Amino acid sequence: MKAGPSQEEVRRQNLSSLLRHIHLGGPASRAALAERMGLNRSTILALVSELTAAGLVREELPRDTGRAGRPSLVVRPETARVYVLAFDVGVDYLAAARIGLGGTFLDRRETTCPRIGMHPGEAAGLLAGHAKQMMAAAPPDAVCVGAGAAVRGIVRHPDGLVRSAPNIGWTDEDFGGDLTGRLGLGLPVLLDNESNLGALAEHLRGAGTGLDDLIYLHGDIGIGGGVITGGRLLRGSSGYGGEVGHMIVNPRGGRRCGCGARGCLEAEAGQNALLDAAGHVPATTGRQAVRTIIEAADRGDVTARSALHTVGDWLAIGIANLVNLYNPAAVIFGGTLPDIYLGAAAHIRSSINTHTLAAARENVRFRVCRLGNDTVLVGAAELAFGQLFDDPLNHRAP
Amino acid sequence: MKAGPSQEEVRRQNLSSLLRHIHLGGPASRAALAERMGLNRSTILALVSELTAAGLVREELPRDTGRAGRPSLVVRPETARVYVLAFDVGVDYLAAARIGLGGTFLDRRETTCPRIGMHPGEAAGLLAGHAKQMMAAAPPDAVCVGAGAAVRGIVRHPDGLVRSAPNIGWTDEDFGGDLTGRLGLGLPVLLDNESNLGALAEHLRGAGTGLDDLIYLHGDIGIGGGVITGGRLLRGSSGYGGEVGHMIVNPRGGRRCGCGARGCLEAEAGQNALLDAAGHVPATTGRQAVRTIIEAADRGDVTARSALHTVGDWLAIGIANLVNLYNPAAVIFGGTLPDIYLGAAAHIRSSINTHTLAAARENVRFRVCRLGNDTVLVGAAELAFGQLFDDPLNHRAP
Structure with a gap:
C-alpha cells in the first residue's frame, strides 16, 4: 500500500521507462516513443534531452532507411560509451563480458578451468583480471554503470551471499563482495543464480520476449x-x-x-x-x-x-x-x-x-x-543494468 | 515499461492507498496515516476530505481511549454504508455474506445443498436470492460497491469462466455472468478459485499478514x-x-x-x-x-x-x-x-x-x-473490494 509517487519519482520513472525502451527495443524516433509510452511529444522531448545531457542516449539520423525524403531523427543508446560488466562462474569455466547499453557485446574473455570448482578468491581474481583488461581496452570516455554475476548455486536475495553451490564446492561465500572489492569500481557486483538470470535474459531478449x-x-x-x-x-x-x-x-x-x-x-x-x-x-x-x-x-x-x-x-x-x-x-x-x-x-x-x-x-x-551460450551473460548484464534504470540521472558512475 | 503515472493517476493511487490502509489496518489518525504513507499532513487532509465527501470514510473521536486530554480524530471506514457481496460455492453448501468496508461481516446466509454439486443456474438463483434478502435488510443509504465469488474449480483469469470444477460437475460455465445478470446491480461478480481467495484472505487479514x-x-x-x-x-x-x-x-x-x-x-x-x-x-x-x-x-x-x-x-x-x-x-x-x-x-x-x-x-x-471457515468469503470480499480500490472516487455504485 505504497502512496503514489512524487513528481520527482514520476520523472524518474519516465526517464527509466524511456531508457529501457531504447535499451530493449532499439533505436526509435521520438514520435514512436511517445506512442509506445503514452506520453505527449513535449514530455518525450524533455526526457530525451535529459538523457542526452547525461550521456546515455543520442539523437541522430537513422542508418540508410531505403526511403526517399528526410528521415526523422532516432534516439539511440550510447552503446559504446555506457556499459556493464557481466560475469558467469561456470562449473569448469569463467566468463566475463563488457556489454553496452542496448545489449551489445563489446568485449568478452573466457578461461577454461583446469579442474571442476575453484576457490572463490581465485575465481574472483581471474574474473577481476579479465574485467580490468577489458576496461583498459575500452574507449577513454566509456563508463561502467554496473556489474552482475551468475553463479550455479543457491544465492540469497538481495545481498547475494552464495549459500550453497555444490557443483563448485562453495558454501556461504560472499563472492560478490570479494569481486566488488577486487574491481574497486565503487559499484557493487550483483549476484544471482544462473537459471534466474537465464530466465530474465530469455524473457527480455530471447525466446520469451x-x-x-x-x-x-x-x-x-x-x-x-x-x-x-x-x-x-x-x-x-x-x-x-x-x-x-x-x-x-x-x-x-x-x-x-x-x-x-x-x-x-x-x-x-x-x-x-x-x-x-x-x-x-x-x-x-x-x-x-x-x-x-x-x-x-x-x-x-x-x-x-x-x-x-x-x-x-x-x-x-x-x-x-x-x-x-x-x-x-x-x-x-x-x-x-x-x-x-x-x-x-x-x-x-x-x-x-x-x-x-x-x-x-x-x-x-x-x-x-534463443540466446544460446550467451543466455547467462545476457542475464547478468540485465541484472547490472537494473541499477542504472532505478535512477538513470543520479546513478553515479565511478 | 509503463511510463510514470500522470498527476491524476498519482492522486488516485494515493486515495486508493489511504483507503486500503483504513480498510485493512483499521481506524487511524491523520498523523498516523501521514507517517505510514510517507506523505505530508496537508496531502493526507486533502485525501481524507475527498474520501469523506465520497462517503467512504468519516472522521470522529475515537472510542474511549482510556487517556486523559483531548484525543485526535480518527479516520474510520464507512463500514455500515459501504459494502460488498461475497459468495462461496462449496461442494455441498452455498454461502453469501454482506461485508462492510473494513472487513466486517454485516450479514450472512448459508444453504446446505441436499446433494453434492448443483446446476450452476440453480446455484446462482439461490445465491442471488440470499443477496437480495441481505440487501433488503441493509440500511437504506447502504451502497454495494462490488461482488466476488469463490468456486472450487479452475477459473480463467481475468474473465472468470469456470473451466472445470469436477467436484461439482461444472465445465466451461459462465457462472459469474449468470450471477451478475440475476443480481442486476450493474456490477460484475468477479470469480476466482477458492484457494486463491483463501491465500489472498490469509495474506491480507489472517495468518500470513x-x-x-x-x-x-x-x-x-x-x-x-x-x-x-x-x-x-x-x-x-x-x-x-x-x-x-x-x-x-x-x-x-x-x-x-x-x-x-x-x-x-x-x-x-x-x-x-x-x-x-x-x-x-x-x-x-x-x-x-x-x-x-x-x-x-x-x-x-x-x-x-x-x-x-x-x-x-x-x-x-x-x-x-x-x-x-x-x-x-x-x-x-x-x-x-x-x-x-x-x-x-x-x-x-x-x-x-x-x-x-x-x-x-x-x-x-x-x-x-486464522480466519477458519470465513477464509474463502473474506477472500471473495477482498477480490470485490479491489474494484473500489482501483479508483475510489470514480467507482460508480449502482
Whole structure:
C-alpha cells in the first residue's frame, strides 16, 4: 500500500521507462516513443534531452532507411560509451563480458578451468583480471554503470551471499563482495543464480520476449530453473524460489541427489542419469557425451533410445508439475535440455499431456532458448543494468 | 515499461492507498496515516476530505481511549454504508455474506445443498436470492460497491469462466455472468478459485499478514492451493497457477485422481486417501470423518495412526516441493489440513526436512489458517473490494 509517487519519482520513472525502451527495443524516433509510452511529444522531448545531457542516449539520423525524403531523427543508446560488466562462474569455466547499453557485446574473455570448482578468491581474481583488461581496452570516455554475476548455486536475495553451490564446492561465500572489492569500481557486483538470470535474459531478449509468465530450464550437470511470473522474476522470501532441480519426482527408491534427498528431478533427469542409463563409458563428458547418446538414439541404438526415454519420462513429470503449478505461457530449454527435449519430443509431450490439467497445458509452448551460450551473460548484464534504470540521472558512475 | 503515472493517476493511487490502509489496518489518525504513507499532513487532509465527501470514510473521536486530554480524530471506514457481496460455492453448501468496508461481516446466509454439486443456474438463483434478502435488510443509504465469488474449480483469469470444477460437475460455465445478470446491480461478480481467495484472505487479514510470499493449502475432498509471491497472487498466464493438488508426487503406481492422472497430491493425500487407508466405513463423511480418524490415531489406534502417516508422507513430499519451488515464508493450512498436519506434525516436519534444501526451509513457518471457515468469503470480499480500490472516487455504485 505504497502512496503514489512524487513528481520527482514520476520523472524518474519516465526517464527509466524511456531508457529501457531504447535499451530493449532499439533505436526509435521520438514520435514512436511517445506512442509506445503514452506520453505527449513535449514530455518525450524533455526526457530525451535529459538523457542526452547525461550521456546515455543520442539523437541522430537513422542508418540508410531505403526511403526517399528526410528521415526523422532516432534516439539511440550510447552503446559504446555506457556499459556493464557481466560475469558467469561456470562449473569448469569463467566468463566475463563488457556489454553496452542496448545489449551489445563489446568485449568478452573466457578461461577454461583446469579442474571442476575453484576457490572463490581465485575465481574472483581471474574474473577481476579479465574485467580490468577489458576496461583498459575500452574507449577513454566509456563508463561502467554496473556489474552482475551468475553463479550455479543457491544465492540469497538481495545481498547475494552464495549459500550453497555444490557443483563448485562453495558454501556461504560472499563472492560478490570479494569481486566488488577486487574491481574497486565503487559499484557493487550483483549476484544471482544462473537459471534466474537465464530466465530474465530469455524473457527480455530471447525466446520469451513479450511473455509475462515463463519457465526457463537449464540442463547442465544438474537441472536449474528460473521462473518469471506476472512479468517479474519469482524469488520467494529469500531468493531461493524456482529450485526446480530439487523437486522430488521419484520419492520411492529414486536416485540419490547431490542435495542429499532421493528422486530429485536433477538426479533422475540430469546428465549423469542419462549417461548411467546409456551405460556410457566416459570417453567424453558433459554436453558432448549427451550429444553422443542422442546421436546414437537417432541412429536407432536401442540402449541409447531407452536411456533417452527413461530420462525423458522423468523430465516430463517435472515439466508437467511446473505447468500445473505456474501455468506458464512458455517453457524454455537451455544448456543440454534442448538436445534431450528435441531427441525425445513426441515421447515427452505425450507424457506431459497425460500429467497436466487440460486448461493449464492448452496454451503452453515449448521452446529452445534463443540466446544460446550467451543466455547467462545476457542475464547478468540485465541484472547490472537494473541499477542504472532505478535512477538513470543520479546513478553515479565511478 | 509503463511510463510514470500522470498527476491524476498519482492522486488516485494515493486515495486508493489511504483507503486500503483504513480498510485493512483499521481506524487511524491523520498523523498516523501521514507517517505510514510517507506523505505530508496537508496531502493526507486533502485525501481524507475527498474520501469523506465520497462517503467512504468519516472522521470522529475515537472510542474511549482510556487517556486523559483531548484525543485526535480518527479516520474510520464507512463500514455500515459501504459494502460488498461475497459468495462461496462449496461442494455441498452455498454461502453469501454482506461485508462492510473494513472487513466486517454485516450479514450472512448459508444453504446446505441436499446433494453434492448443483446446476450452476440453480446455484446462482439461490445465491442471488440470499443477496437480495441481505440487501433488503441493509440500511437504506447502504451502497454495494462490488461482488466476488469463490468456486472450487479452475477459473480463467481475468474473465472468470469456470473451466472445470469436477467436484461439482461444472465445465466451461459462465457462472459469474449468470450471477451478475440475476443480481442486476450493474456490477460484475468477479470469480476466482477458492484457494486463491483463501491465500489472498490469509495474506491480507489472517495468518500470513505482513508476509509477501506464502502458500495457502486447503484440504477438502481435494487439495487446493493458492500462492502469494512478491505480495501478489500468482495467477500464471491464464489464471490457473497454483494447482498444487495436481502435482504428481507418486508417478509409479499412484492412486487414480479425478483429473485422470495417477499419483496427484490430492489423490495421495486427500480425504479419500485417508479414509481408504484407515479402512473407514462411511458412517460419517467429510471433515467429521477425518476428525474421527485423527482422534482414533491420538488414542493409539494402529490402523488410524498408520493411515495418518501414509497420507502425511505424501503431503510432506508435496509441501517439500512447494518449499523448494516457491521459497515461501509460510505455508498455511486450511480446511481439513490443520487437523491432518497437527495430527502428524513431527512425522510430516521430519519428512519435509529430508526433502527440502536447507536454505529454502530455514525460514519457512507452518501455520494454521486464522480466519477458519470465513477464509474463502473474506477472500471473495477482498477480490470485490479491489474494484473500489482501483479508483475510489470514480467507482460508480449502482
